[in-house]
Every structure is written in structure tokens, then in C-alpha cells.
Amino acid sequence: MASRARALPAALAAVVLAAAACTSESDGGGGYPRAQTLYTSGTQWGPPSTWNPLAKSQYATGTVGYVYEPLFLYDPMEDEYRPWLAEEGEWTGEDTYSLTIRDGIEWSDGEAFTAEDVAYTVELGRIDAVPYSNLWDWLEGVEVVNERELEFTFSEPRRQEWANWLYNEAIVPEHVWSGRSEDEVVNDPNEDPVGTGPYAYETHGQDRMVWAKRDDWWATEQLDLDVRPEYIVDIVNSTNDAALTMLTQGEIDLSNNFLPGIDRTLEASPEITSYYDEPPYMLSANTTWLVPNTEREPMDDPEFRRALAHAVDPQAIADGPYGGIVAPADPTGLLPAWEQYVDQDLVEEEGFSHDPEEARSILEEAGYTENADGMFATPDGDPVALELIVPSGWTDWMEAADIVAESAAEAGIDITVEFPDDAALQDARATGDFDLLFNNERQISNTPWTYYDYMFRLPVQEQQTTVNFGRYENEEAWELTEELARVDVEDTERIAELTSQLQEIHFAETPVIPLWYNGLWSQVNESVWTNWPSDASDTPPWFPTTWRNYNQMGAVLTLTEIEPVSG
């Protein structure tokens, strides 16, 4: 017995050593060859569960872009539409649009891609549960003219919104999908997706999604584009620490995770780079706003909201919790990509910046009175005590919320911070059961219309689930926004005019208070793949990201530009 007892630990040690030996051996061959495989992370928050391009916030990383493709790609850097599955499209009349698709494109199962597929995809919008079902509120009909041409007739030609649809939505194959019921169209996981794009489904696991390059991608022949990685392995996010470790060890090439403290790594390790090589390091992807509930006192008072806008200190947030990897927002909140539409004179005259004294004087002028403790009370004499809610666990936002509360206190506005869990917060947000919250749910797009649509959309419903969480009602602003949707995308002058008017309303009424621009988090390890997008002029002009809805803005083209380090 004694000898056996001693033998056991020894046997265990042997197993352990053997296993250790195996790991070092297996690095060399087999599996996906390292030099031809791109490892990405930052998009997928759970095991891949659907490859349905209509499950817009859930589909496996790359489903749209690598497999399913849109008619156009929009290039936000140049503000250009690049014909993709479409060859060209133009407005042929006030409410008619004609579209020609490219010749010679095939689906991955060998069937030809035709105008019928486009018509079928558009018609899917008639199903309520399809994300773009509101298309049919202003589209009247779609007609297939011939194999390659379609004509769209609009009841209300919302040209900006249409341009947005053209590049945002992926075309699905009619011959595969037409047998599906309405329910299946929306909810089917669509395993083994049939698309037109450069990659095909290889395999997936609980912690990964693997795509394999397809040899007969149409763009290789027609546009001389070639995606470089043979395989793309997208790794499901676990923790920030794990992502950072894998990135520094070269196990991830492209990380689109938000990694607190990445600025130190970027400064310390030459092989890890980001878009800019100095603060804020990242491109801007969306604006974080402070959203006041305009149905509650005293946030229903525009003067109070304006005072609040002067009270907050975005610079302190950018420097504090973010360590300089984000930039404070412009008072308009318009992303740098829309800079040409910012009315600089107006901003100078009426914009706001951190100024507690100004905040106090606005409040005093509006009849608010200071209590003995230096905090303001409403003109009716009720003390102002507001609650700012931020999802628990979102550490950067939690710290930012504390800073907002501090700087508001400096201006005499009492804000306390609460951290409910995300689901509870979403509930409160949808039903309007809150005082103040942070939100950033509008990404960069082809038009500032999406931005103002978020801010001003009417009517305010019982449940506000996507836009206008502050329940702000202003008919004039909404009419201007709708008009903006109808302006032709080429008519930048008119767009500037309308956005200027909208900015004026924004400054006077402050339905949302822009705080900072969230980064398009992207850090790459260049030890296997190089030539990543950056602000240097000799690098590709695309967004270095795998986030959903960015492939339609050209992010997928990054894959055609990166170069393997070895051979």
C-alpha cells in the first residue's frame, strides 16, 4: 500500500510533464497554419448561435461581410458609395430609383445571383419582425425589369435613408430562402450559410467561429481584390485580461475589445499598434450622451438641461477612466466623420463647455434658488435630487458617471449614481422610469440623419426601445429630421443647412448632452500580419474592425490589404 501511495503522485507528475511536452511540440504543424490565419476578437459575446444576417445584433462575426454582402459599400472616410453587388444605381425620377446589379456573380452553391434575389430581400421587409420592416412605410414597390435591373417606386422618397439601406442590408439568396416561413426567415439559425462573399463557414465552437477562404469570390476576378487570410478565427470575448494577454502574446492579431489601460501597452510594445500612434489612439465610433428624462421635473425645463450641459466635464472623463483613449465630444456630438456638417459659428456662439459658474448663473436666471448647502432647488422650492443610472459592471461608464456627479455637484446640482444590472436598466430606459442615463446606441453612418433620428424621433411611445430615450417631443425638430432623410446624398449643401438648424435646436433645448466619443476599439499585433489601417498615408483607408455593421462600411476590405509577415 505504501508503495502505491508514493507511486500516485509520481504518475501524476509524469502525466503533467508529458502533457507539457506535447504542447511545445504541437506548436509547429497541423491545424490552421499560423501564417495564413487571422485571429480576431471583440465582436462575439457568446458562442456563435446564428448565421442569419437578419439577426442583426447576434449573427456570428462576419456573417454579413464575409458571407452575405450588401449592394453598396459606404466609405465613411471619403464619404463615398462604392458599388458592390450592384453595378450602379440612380434616381431616375422624383420617386423612382433604378438599380443594376453586377454581371457574373454566383452564390457559393453555384447558382447565379440575380435581380430576383434583391427583390426577394427587399420584400422580406414586409415581415414585421424583419429589422428593416419600416422600409415599406415609404417604399411603394419593387419591380424586376430584367435579370440585372430593378426599379423601385417610393411613396415618400427618403433618399438618405434609402442610401443607408442600400449599403447596410445584405442580400440573401432567394433559391435557398424562399421555402422558409415568416417565422423561419427571422428565427432560423441559417446554418451553413450560402452567400456571395469571400469566406465560407468552416466550423464553430463555444469559444470560436472559423471562416475559410472561398476561391471563387467574384471580386477577385472583377475588382482584382483578394482576401489574404486563408482562415479567420474569431474568438469569443472572455475577459479583458485574457484578451490583452492573447494580444500581447500574438495569439490574437486584431482585437476590437475595449481594453482599459491599452495606452500603456501601445506605448511600451512596438509590435502592438492602433490607428493613431498618439492619444486618442482610436478612431471614433459613436457618441456617448447624458440623456435626461424630459418628462420629469426639473429635466423638462430646457434651461435646467442647458445648465446641466455646462456642469458636466467630458475632459475629466476622457483623462480619467479612459486614460486619454477617447476624445471629449464636440458640443453638437456629431462624430468627427461628420465634421463638415458642424456649424462652427453656431457652436462658438451657442455651444456649451464645462463651466460651473455659467451653469449656476443659468439656473439662477431661470428662477432656481440655492439652498444653504449650495445645492439648487426648483423655482417651486423642491430640492433637485437626481439619479444617474449606469449598467453595473461597465466599469468605464461607472467611473464616468461618478465624474459627472462630482462635476454637477460643483455647479450645485445634486446627482447620485446607481448601478442597476443591464437588463433592469433597459427596462427603466424603455418605460421612461429614470432621471438620467448614459447611452451611445448610434454608430457612425453615411448621414447625420441617423444621429438626429436618434435624438428627435417621434412619436414617443409607451416603450422607447431604440431612440429618443429622453422622450423629448419637438415637432419642428422631427420635421426637419424627416426632411433630412429625403435630401439626396449628393446635396451636401442642403444637408449642412438642415443639420445647422437641427444643431440650433439641440443647443437651445439640449435633449441630450454629448459627453465623449467612444473609440472604434482596435489594437493589432503586427507580428504575423502587417499593413493595418492607420492614419499614415501609405496604409489602407478602411476601418480596422470586425464589429457588426462595419463590414458594410468597407471594414471587410481591410482583409484584402493586410500582408503576412512571412512570405
Add this chain to the structure above:
Amino acid sequence: MGRYLGRKAVLYALTFFVAVTVNWMIPRFMPGDPVRTMLGRASVSDPQARAAMEDHYARLFGLDVPLWKQYLGFWGSLIQGDLGTSVWLFPTPVTEVLLDAVPYTLVLLLPAILLSWVAGNRFGAFAARNRWLDNTALPVSYLLTATPYMWLGVLLAWGLGVVAGWFPATGAYSFALTPAFTWEFLSDALAHWVLPFLSLFLVAFGGWAIGMRNLIIYELEADYSAYLRALGAPRRLVRRYAFRNAMLPQITGLALQLGTIVAGSLLTEVVFAYPGLGSLILEALNNRDFFLLQGAFLFIVTGVLIANLVVDVLYVVVDPRTRIQMQGGA
């Protein structure tokens, strides 16, 4: 014997029934609404479309009928192995999600439980009669058993994984491989398995070793041992008897400890990002996926119950006294 087992079976059936019922109740009486979660994800704002979708999802998750019907329906589909649809991984069925994860948990748990029990008992018995070993190994065992699984896991991941670089610290197999019965994949999976296994094994090992050491000392001082020694029996023989007697409480202990080890393994999986039930439960909680949570708990409850039943039966086989008592009683 039959009667004994029958009584046990009834007891287990009852426990199972209560566990399933509680399991069914928890998600339904907790705050949060799967339908809203789905709608929030769909980002639909048109009120008509919203109402249509709300109906759709309520039907899909079976929430559109009275509670008692939901309860009966739950049992009905449970028998058919249908645990509903996951909200987090919509539209994957919960059963499918669980079956993907269960092998990983089993591959960690079974060896950890059995090996630590066997090795711990042997080691404890061995340590009890060697003063030097008793003085050095015992404090270590105390330290091990008092260590939370998760903390030891973090230490191991950091020490052997990150600093020494001997073993990969996260995942179940490397990202460059696909599961297959090849030497390459199996060795890679084994390397990934070592650290989570060790963190479970070591803690449990310490516990069993201490328990056994104390029991052996107690048994060696019992009257029968003194009598045997007085008869001039060899030390070996005395110790063998002591060991066999000391095993009995350890078997009961195994049944009692199962729950703790399972809970510990859940945390360990989270630490090592090992894709088993533990990681799943954490994500289900974070994403308020109550159907998945419900299914995972059901799996665990069933597993622990079955293991307990096995231990109960084993006890009868191992301890002749229970057998004789039962025969006498019958």
C-alpha cells in the same frame, strides 16, 4: 436489500420532483423578462410590429398560457428532453447548448473527484503513521483544503500558465485546432485540461487526506485495534483493519462533498474559461437567460442525485453491517 433500495428510490424521486419544481419556479418569479430581452435585441420601435413580436416570442417561450399549464407543459417537454430555447443563444435549443458543455464538465469533474478521493485517502492513511510526514504534509493539506477552488485556480493559472508558461491558462483546446481523434488534438486538449483539473484535485485532495489521517488515528486507538495488537497481530494487519473501517465515513463524506465539488468546478471553469456548465451558468446569469439557467441546474441536480444514489448503493456493498442489518430487518 430490495426494500432498502426501494425506500431510497422513493426518496430520490421525491427530491428530484421538488428540485425540478423549484427549478421551474425560480426563473418565473425572478425579475426580468425573456420576451423583453429578445425585443430589446431586435431593436424594433414600430408599436404594431412590437406587439406582433411580443406575441410571437411569448408563444415561442411558452409564456402565453396560465402558470399551471406552463408547469405541466414543462414536465411534459422535460420527459421528451426538451428544455426550451435559449434566449442568450437564440435560437439554439437549451438541450443542445447543454450537451455541448457537459462533456467538458464531466471530463474535469469525474477524474478530479475520483482521483482526489482515492489519492487523498491513501495519502492520509500513509501520513498518519509517519511522524515526519504528519508534521510536514498535514499543514500543507490544511492549507489546500481551506483554499477556495477559484483562488487556487487563479494562482495556478498565473504561476504555471502565465509566468512559467508550461500550460495554457485558458480554453479547452488551442484556437488553431478542431476537435478530432488525432494525437495532436488530444495532447493539446490534455494540456489545456491539466490546470483546471489540478486546481480541483488539489483542494479536494487536501480535504480527504486530513479526514483520513484523523480517522486512522482514531481507529488505531479503538478497542479492537488494541485487542489485535495485544494478540500480537502484525502492524500491517492492524492498519488494514483500521483503514477499512475508516473508509466508511469517507464514503458518506464523498456523497456529502459532491455538491461542493460541483459548485467549485463551476468557478474553476470560469477562471480557466473552460467551456463547461460553469462558464455557461455565468453567461446565462449575465444575460438573464433563465431557460438555460434552469436547464443547467437541472443537469447538475440530476447529476448530483445520481452520484449520491451510486454512493448509497456502494455503501451497502462495502459495509457488511448495513447488509446484515437490512437482512435482519427484512
